[in-house]
Amino acid sequence: MISVKHLKKSFGDNEVLKDISIDVNPQEVVVVIGPSGSGKSTFIRCLNMLESINGGHVVIDGKDLTDKKTNINEIRTNVGMVFQHFNLFPHKTILDNITLAPINVRGMNKKEAEEKAMVLLAKVGLAEKASAYPDSLSGGQKQRVAIARALAMEPKVMLFDEPTSALDPEMVGEVLEVMKQLAKDGMTMIVVTHEMGFAREVGDRVVFMDNGYIVEENEPKALFDDPKHERTKAFLSKVL
Amino acid sequence: MDFHFEIVQDYMPFFLKGMALTVGVSLAGVLIGLLLGLLIALGKMSSNQWVRLPFNIYINVFRGTPLLVQLLIIHFGIVPLFMAQSNPVVSLVIGLSLNSAAYIAEIFRAGIQSIDKGQMEAARSLGMTRVQAMKLVILPQAVKRVIPPLGNEFIVLLKESSLGSVLAAPELMYWGQAAAGQYIRVWEPYLTVALIYLVLTLSLTYLMNYIERRMKTDDLR
Ligand SMILES: Nc1ncnc2c1ncn2[C@@H]1O[C@H](COP(=O)(O)OP(=O)(O)OP(=O)(O)O)[C@@H](O)[C@H]1O
Numbered sequence A: 001m002i003s004v005k006h007l008k009k010s011f012g013d014n015e016v017l018k019d020i021s022i023d024v025n026p027q028e029v030v031v032v033i034g035p036s037g038s039g040k041s042t043f044i045r046c047l048n049m050l051e052s053i054n055g056g057h058v059v060i061d062g063k064d065l066t067d068k069k070t071n072i073n074e075i076r077t078n079v080g081m082v083f084q085h086f087n088l089f090p091h092k093t094i095l096d097n098i099t100l101a102p103i104n105v106r107g108m109n110k111k112e113a114e115e116k117a118m119v120l121l122a123k124v125g126l127a128e129k130a131s132a133y134p135d136s137l138s139g140g141q142k143q144r145v146a147i148a149r150a151l152a153m154e155p156k157v158m159l160f161d162e163p164t165s166a167l168d169p170e171m172v173g174e175v176l177e178v179m180k181q182l183a184k185d186g187m188t189m190i191v192v193t194h195e196m197g198f199a200r201e202v203g204d205r206v207v208f209m210d211n212g213y214i215v216e217e218n219e220p221k222a223l224f225d226d227p228k229h230e231r232t233k234a235f236l237s238k239v240l
Numbered sequence B: 001m002d003f004h005f006e007i008v009q010d011y012m013p014f015f016l017k018g019m020a021l022t023v024g025v026s027l028a029g030v031l032i033g034l035l036l037g038l039l040i041a042l043g044k045m046s047s048n049q050w051v052r053l054p055f056n057i058y059i060n061v062f063r064g065t066p067l068l069v070q071l072l073i074i075h076f077g078i079v080p081l082f083m084a085q086s087n088p089v090v091s092l093v094i095g096l097s098l099n100s101a102a103y104i105a106e107i108f109r110a111g112i113q114s115i116d117k118g119q120m121e122a123a124r125s126l127g128m129t130r131v132q133a134m135k136l137v138i139l140p141q142a143v144k145r146v147i148p149p150l151g152n153e154f155i156v157l158l159k160e161s162s163l164g165s166v167l168a169a170p171e172l173m174y175w176g177q178a179a180a181g182q183y184i185r186v187w188e189p190y191l192t193v194a195l196i197y198l199v200l201t202l203s204l205t206y207l208m209n210y211i212e213r214r215m216k217t218d219d220l221r
């Protein structure tokens, strides 16, 4: 599904991703953990070219993002992204937030897009908020709408960059619940998170990043209970 | 001081005609300036520095030189290259448009850049092109933020249009000077003209405040 080979990314002199290689299989849930500044966000943002790539290759669904001939907008319709700060469109209702891209990018007609949006809203438990504006929603509700918005494009992969980090603790659960359901439905997911419980329960694989490298990756149980590298041990001892 | 109201009375039809022209050229200037300004703002935000360069130069030239100089060059230098009979009203509209475009471009740029960059990222991550993201997500939000400074720009332009008198464009100030010349009087014509400008700008200020209040209540929804 996703194949990353020797991915490199710098901001000026600051080499943030040094040599990242990883393959993600269809329906797999990969959880990325690591200390602040290790390059997790940068990595996940390279997967839909929100950051330009300086070296190596990222192949998604058979298409190489670094190939100049690749239509990046088309790739992005297949790669959903959920941000830490939701980034809902404040001037649009919840329903319009969800239908905006299907109508304007996919060319779907309004009625069909709205019907689909209502199904998605029901799925994330927010059908009654369809005509509300984002400002009137709680953080947890906003993030569930953001997930529905991304799903409306029927992506093949979903990327999550710390989807619960900006939430009050009592709202983390409702968002993780939606993500769990998504994983159960067979969505391919890459999730950057500090929620180790989620990683353990839902992740098929956990990747530990530090200083621009993938230091260690394994099944959740193996990585959490029996980390091989000193840096992984040190990190886990701080967060667990 | 004896104030000769009959001078004001005599000239009132001309003052009113001048006022109409003042409002007209300012409105035309700001409307054309809006269109040009948006294009210049988008050009100046290009990621390519060579594309940015001409827009930067434009903004710097028009903001960095006096409008009076611009008007004189346009009226006596540039317009005659294209029109056999140069018309001061046309020159004035061109000058006001080009000048306000530079200021309006900066207003738009500031408005667009004040929108959280997460908005553009979210739009792009959904597969929208840059143009779609601008049109559907960024500009609708930026519009609300640029309306107050655009109102200010309109007020400034309305006052600056008085420089048209130098080109003999028959706007309000032109008739003020004409009356002053004919009667060799200072107070009557200039005070009247000043008062008319004041009424215009204050009306605009109230209008802007009204629009801003309306938008605020829209926000509360
Ligand atoms: N747009 C940018 N311009 C310059 N430097 C950046 C930019 N984005 C990230 N960096 C730098 O890249 C490094 C990695 O940042 P990144 O956001 O990927 O880390 P992270 O692992 O997601 O951290 P966190 O857990 O705090 O979110 C940091 O040193 C950061 O300062």
Ligand SMILES: [Mg+2]
Binding pocket: A040, A041, A042, A161, A162
């Ligand atoms: Mg991050």
